[in-house]
Amino acid sequence: MLTIPCPFCGERDEAEFRYGGEALQEIPQAGASDAEWADYLFNRDNPKGLVHERWCHSYGCNQWFQVVRDTVTHRIHAVYRVGEARPVLDDVDGASADTGG
Amino acid sequence: MSAPQPFRKPEGGRIDRTRGIAFTFDGRRCLGHPGDTLASALLANGVRIVGRSMKFHRPRGVLTAGIEEPNALVTVDWGSGRIPTVRAAAMPLLDGLEARSQNRFPSVNFDLGRVLDFTRALWPAGFYYKMFKWPDWRAFEWAVRRVGGIGRVPGGADATRYRHLHGHCAALVVGSGPSGLLAALAAGRRGEDVLLVEQDTEFGGSLLHDPMEIEGVGSDEWLAAALAELAGMDNVRLMANATVAGCYDHNVFTIHDRGAAWRGESAVESFWKVRAGNVVLAAGAFEQPMLFGNNDLPGVMLAGAVHKYATRFGVDCGRRVAGVLNNDAGWRSLLAVHDAGTPVCAMVDTRDEVEAGLLDAAEERGIPVYRGATPLAARGSRGVRALRFADRDGSVRQVDCDVIGMSGGMNPATQLYSQAGGRLRYDATQHGFVPDRDPEGWETVGAASGSFAPGGGSPVRPCTAAPGRTGRQWVDFQHDVTVADIELAVRENYVSVEHMKRYTTAGMAVDQGKTSNLNALALLGQLTGRAPGEVGTTTSRPQFAPVTMGAIAGNRRGDFYLPPKLLAAHDWHAAQGAVFDDYGSWKRPACYGPDRDAAIAREVLAVRRSAGLFDGSPLGKIEVRGPDAAAFLDRIYVNNALTLKPGRVRYGLMLNENGIVMDDGVFVRIAEDHYLVNTTSGNADRVAAWLEEWRQCEYFDLEVVLSNVTSQWAVATLAGPDARGVLQALQGMMDLSTAGFPHMSFAEDRFADGTPYRVQRVSFSGEQSYELSVPSNRAASVFERLRSGTDSAEVVPVGVEALMVLRTEKGFIHVGVDTDGTTNPLDIGFGGVVARKRRDFIGARSLARPNDRRGDRRQLVGFELLDPNRSVAAGAHVVTGCNGALRSEGFVTSACRSPTLGKAIGIGLIEGGFGRKGEEVLVYDDGRTTPARVVEPCFYDPAGERMRA
């Protein structure tokens, strides 16, 4: 049961949120091959370590945003809003090896 | 009048001897005292056989003195109701408690099920796995279900109230033994917000039965002072009678709190979710059994338990105790038992090396000591009468005793630590798995960390199976897993600890391996030439100890389990004789009248001949506004949203990115920058959330806002040839004539009394049909006005079932019924629409994949049964081939006996269906096949003249 810092509301219990899978899946441009399209639809990195993922504060402000979470320790290293650049993480001491970032 | 307690010591213990507690066991009247557990009171009253084992119905007595008890499982009636499979050693003795043994017939002392014990060769480990393969599980199921399992689920309502509570603390201390108390005191003195949780009825842990000196004073004095200091701190909360059951991410813990119930305050159990800052795990350690023949006989107990019953409860577990040991801690327990007045007649230790001080103490007390010995078997049939063992030189000896106090070493209670992701390390000196490195914010202290006070001593010798034919040796008592079962598992190559566990079911009983895992994996290691550290342990998962199911459910039972959504006009429908069913989360009228089939037919024919009134309020209604509303919806829908004119309505399909049909419904252009999206009833919240996700995450460049107004508007659907006349009669209704308001039109206005309304002319029934939306609080009055009809037209209330028949006759699909997770728009005849749309929309790319365009995909067709007397159910398969080798080519998705057409029809999805119109197929339903003809899915008014009239 995570504590998630919503960038709009502050720290809230996981029960208030909805998970949206790995973030930053760029939709392929027109003309993408079937293989590229299938890769976009079905394949995820599922890293051991840092992962960028989407969450929605559905029982709060109903806003989607991105969370940088360590899949081993579940520690949340950063959150950022849709359209914001990926944060530069200088404090990743606690991050597990093989980071996806 | 006090019943005798033949095994109660004349003095001593932490029980209140001034007060008696009357209770019964299998109807026998017994007496105990406040401070007793059910197990200590049973032992005091001389009850030795407390239950029967699960598989072989062997007589069993009390093994432990704590929550790990695998044997003494009883059904308890007390206060608010009946609780099965209560661990007597962890159940406080409460006034008026009635306990019953389980798993016995006719009585616990004489059990016919014991016959299973004599046919045990038929019930080896892996019995279930083998029987599922051969010869046939069903041949055995009846018998297994009769004798297997343990306890019976009580009938009737549970009078206990269960509640969920939420809490926070800066420091959670699990366990109140000396280590836990020291940690709580330190954190409390630092001013931290401390929560100290103890599963026992009293705080103190081992100090309650094993006094020692702490900080220069006797532990009784120290304990009283420590508890007084903690109680005096505002920042410290103390919780007894509560089990920390689970540990989850970010230090969230579940705590099962029975304090109120067990203190007799009220029949309430609480299930806490507590978010902790730091955690101190001081949960102690579990003593392990030894392996020797018949080590499950009543009277064979853990040495520490015999100690605890003697000093904490003032109970003699028997008259003469023999010790079977492999470690120093067991010695200390039995010496204390001896000193408390229950003579110990032998110390049988498998080790050669024993701490000198312990040997001296035994000699002082005149207790014979056998080192390097091998315990062989307990003798006796319904209780221990003697212990047989081989001395170091191999000579077999026997000592008379009625209790065997065994100690196979201490295994730290690391279950919560493991749940937190902590790794365990095998400590060969102590023969136990100890925490390797505490997770962030955790501290494991005391026996839970593997440090057993007082430290040092001689190394523990891992438990081994007794040699030769000494009788069966139990590893898992409750599940009747023996050494032979583990040997069998190894012979059949189940050598991974997880496989061995599942094959033999060792460690899967109520105690979750607390008294069996260590011996099972040590044995597995010995049989496969591996050290316990190499074998590893199984994974600990919540719950740490059994939690009442009701506590997990909380108040989510009865009407609160899944609160139904009621229509605004619910009472009005009830007054019309509605029969309600669950449709998604809504309670809706299925039909009106007790005879379901007759009611449905009557309602269908009313729509076809005059007018029907249907409550369509759950229809999803999402407002889409903004300069880019049209562009947004054009990306959402398969259909063209740009060309729709204000005041007009269009049918649309929504796909997911994989090109699968997700929802359908009409959408309305109310104004240039204002749309109304209708979704399938029951799908409104999901579609609203999905649209919002696309708006925020992908189409954030568009100026558009969404709001879900589903429950704000009630919808009355009036359908049938008389619908327009009835609706037109409402005061203030706009002109509805077809010329000015044709099929697929929308308008909004106000009635004469000022009530706003929206009306859209759309049809799901195939008849002329209007959906009238009014504010939800006006639903009942508008429904009543419509139902009263006009002088020339009768209006009949119509339920969901009749509507489903009407739309099946018309061949209109219901997404999620006539489509599934593989259906794309091409499969249901929308290929033309897809081809005409030049712009991108969600799912478009997927429809270009070769597989999505294959001609042999399952495609939407209609069926007519050839036999007029047959009907089939939705789900029936369309098959080819002959008996025994039928192959499914698809299935019927909706079916009915059409009251309008007088025949059995259906629609469904079959392979290459578009090209098979006119073909005869076989439909397989309920074990029989019946012929049907593949036809166009629309059976009624294919030209649509009636709905446009």
Ligand SMILES: [Zn+2]
């Ligand atoms: Zn928020």
